[in-house]
Amino acid sequence: MPTETLLKVKDFNGRAAARYEHQWNLAIERSRLLPESELPGPPPKGQSLPAPKSWAEKNPNAFARLEIVREGLAQLSELLSIPVENLMTPELVRRACWSDPLDTEAAYSQLLEAGGAREWQRELVLPIVYAARQAQPLPAEDPEPETQ
Numbered sequence: 001m002p003t004e005t006l007l008k009v010k011d012f013n014g015r016a017a018a019r020y021e022h023q024w025n026l027a028i029e030r031s032r033l034l035p036e037s038e039l040p041g042p043p044p045k046g047q048s049l050p051a052p053k054s055w056a057e058k059n060p061n062a063f064a065r066l067e068i069v070r071e072g073l074a075q076l077s078e079l080l081s082i083p084v085e086n087l088m089t090p091e092l093v094r095r096a097c098w099s100d101p102l103d104t105e106a107a108y109s110q111l112l113e114a115g116g117a118r119e120w121q122r123e124l125v126l127p128i129v130y131a132a133r134q135a136q137p138l139p140a141e142d143p144e145p146e147t148q
Contacts (some may be wrong), residue, residue, distance in 0.1 A: 088121055092112060098131075105126055
């Protein structure tokens with residue numbers, strides 16, 4: 001049985017796991033019978049974003065947008081007493097900031113909706129994201145000249 005190996009894995013053993021052994025066997029057998037064309041492929045490449053800590057170097061404009069949106073969301077969160085991550089998922093905020101600036105609020109609304117944002121979330125967060133679209137990175141500070 002295919003689940004014999006599965007049941008040896010630490011998190012797949014015990015009474016609770018054994019109760020589902022029959023279901024797991026059925027699922028494994030069904031998947032083995034599927035033609036290769038119906039099996040899921042690897043995840044699309046290029047879908048993941050770089051870590052935000054590297055944005056300042058990799059995409060300074062996106063980093064500037066992210067900083068502005070984060071600040072705006074923090075203020076809105078405090079004003080409404082709603083956790084920031086409930087206003088908009090951090091992943092969706094990063095996607096909206098990383099992409100090239102969009103021309104209209106409607107385009108941002110579609111981007112947020114496609115990412116799973118609810119209507120009330122879009123209504124609250126859209127003005128913040130849209131306002132940040134033209135943000136530019138702050139110029140690097142020149143070191144102070146040495147005095148003699």
